[in-house]
Amino acid sequence: xxxxxxxxxxxxxxxxxxxxxxxxxxxxxxxxxxxxxxxxxxxxxxxxxxxxxxxxxxxxxxxxxxxxxxxxxxxxxxxxxxxxxxxxxxxxxxxxxxxxxxxxxxxxxxxxxxxxxxxxxxxxxxxxxxxxxxxxxxxxxxxxxxxxxxxxxxxxxxxxxxxxxxxxxxxxxxxxxxxxxxxxxxxxxxxxxxxxxxxxxxxxxxxxxxxxxxxxxxxxxxxxxxxxxxxxxxxxxxxxxxxxxxxxxxxxxxxxxxxxxxxxxxxxxxxxxxxxxxxxxxxxxxxxxxxxxxxxxxxxxxxxxxxxxxxxxxxxxxxxxxxxxxxxxxxxxxxxxxxxxxxxxxxxxxxxxx
Amino acid sequence: xxxxxxxxxxxxxxxxxxxxxxxxxxxxxxxxxxxxxxxxxxxxxxxxxxxxxxxxxxxxxxxxxxxxxxxxxxxxx
Numbered sequence: 228x229x230x231x232x233x234x235x236x237x238x239x240x241x242x243x244x245x246x247x248x249x250x251x252x253x254x255x256x257x258x259x260x261x262x263x264x265x266x267x268x269x270x271x272x273x274x275x276x277x278x279x280x281x282x283x284x285x286x287x288x289x290x291x292x293x294x295x296x297x298x299x300x301x302x303x304x305x306x307x308x309x310x311x312x313x314x315x316x317x318x319x320x321x322x323x324x325x326x327x328x329x330x331x332x333x334x335x336x337x338x339x340x341x342x343x344x345x346x347x348x349x350x351x352x353x354x355x356x357x358x359x360x361x362x363x364x365x366x367x368x369x370x371x372x373x374x375x376x377x378x379x380x381x382x383x384x385x386x387x388x389x390x391x392x393x394x395x396x397x398x399x400x401x402x403x404x405x406x407x408x409x410x411x412x413x414x415x416x417x418x419x420x421x422x423x424x425x426x427x428x429x430x431x432x433x434x435x436x437x438x439x440x441x442x443x444x445x446x447x448x449x450x451x452x453x454x455x456x457x458x459x460x461x462x463x464x465x466x467x468x469x470x471x472x473x474x475x476x477x478x479x480x481x482x483x484x485x486x487x488x489x490x491x492x493x494x495x496x497x498x499x500x501x502x503x504x505x506x507x508x509x510x511x512x513x514x515x516x517x518x519x520x521x522x523x524x525x526x527x528x529x530x531x532x533x534x535x536x537x538x539x540x541x542x543x544x545x546x547x548x549x550x551x552x553x554x555x556x557x558x559x560x561x562x563x564x565x566x567x568x569x570x571x572x573x574x575x576x577x578x579x580x581x
Numbered sequence: 582x583x584x585x586x587x588x589x590x591x592x593x594x595x596x597x598x599x600x601x602x603x604x605x606x607x608x609x610x611x612x613x614x615x616x617x618x619x620x621x622x623x624x625x626x627x628x629x630x631x632x633x634x635x636x637x638x639x640x641x642x643x644x645x646x647x648x649x650x651x652x653x654x655x656x657x658x
Contacts, residue, residue: 349591
């Protein structure tokens with residue numbers, strides 16, 4: 228979630244035609260590049276470097292040279308689209324839509340909003356308090372807080388582009404379901420008294436009126452999207468390279484039998500193992516994709532792989548540390564516990580039915 | 582003018598603070614820039630996403646890192 232809040236710092240308003248022309252040129256170039264990278268990776272690995280096809284090293288190197296440009300290209304396009312769409316949604320509007328909603332419908336709406344709302348982990352605290360202050364119930368706020376990192380909009384786009392709509396839908400659907408039920412359960416537990424004292428004080432104070440929301444022009448929205456690409460791709464490329472190196476190693480060297488025994492659907496411990504490996508491996512949506520790709524290719528079960536991915540993206544230690552500022556340990560524990568239970572459930576469910 | 586920059590201290594907040602100081606310097610005026618990192622204050626001011634910026638007590642924007650040009654425009658008005 229740390230790579231979120233794209234759309235920062237819009238460019239100093241260039242003319243729209245210049246922006247538009249730039250994008251109209253960039254799109255065909257993007258398509259052309261995307262079409263040739265597979266062939267190119269084979270030429271590099273097997274002709275230029277002279278590695279044998281089907282050898283461990285050859286396959287690993289080909290994977291690396293194919294995946295690096297592929298993930299970067301996909302990420303660029305997806306971040307652009309997502310950041311552009313996000314200029315139409317703001318936390319303030321989401322809060323107003325959710326205030327004084329009943330549990331149930333409120334939880335469902337919050338879980339869906341969590342996917343698309345621009346939201347940054349360093350904003351978690353003000354957002355949490357702002358929601359509660361506006362009368363959004365605690366359980367509904369939790370649905371939002373769970374869905375936001377769990378169903379990452381960039382991860383969703385990447386999954387769709389790399390593995391098709393079924394896996395993307397599965398990821399979004401289960402993430403939304405976890406957020407929905409986690410919020411519902413936490414709302415029922417009446418945890419308000421486990422908020423830190425200063426939060427309870429802040430909630431009693433009268434709310435001040437907001438600043439008026441700005442309506443950016445189309446050029447400004449495109450400018451924000453370009454800036455989002457610069458910010459995010461500029462920040463996560465290292466994670467991506469590390470992810471691709473791990474993926475290439477798995478792809479080239481890890482035997483299928485070993486993977487099947489570790490993360491296969493037949494071993495009961497594969498799901499908790501996937502979560503246990505995933506949580507400390509704090510990365511982001513883009514960095515974890517090449518690993519997911521290699522795991523699935525080597526016969527890891529889909530449920531275990533989904534659980535792994537959700538643990539990496541959704542249950543991050545940094546966010547937990549930030550939320551500790553507003554929640555007492557009991558509430559943090561309940562939050563992490565409910566989310567972890569949801570991820571485990573998803574893992575077992577899909578290993579059982581697929 | 583009193584210019585307040587709100588943010589807990591993440592990278593984006595620091596960038597906004599830097600851009601704000603640059604804008605103040607370019608404006609040539611005598612403006613005070615204050616960094617507010619207290620969550621309770623942010624909550625009281627109705628801030629939902631950080632970084633945010635207020636001028637003379639009025640919230641101008643939140644959840645974005647404005648460039649120093651944009652901030653300069655806000656100061657001049």
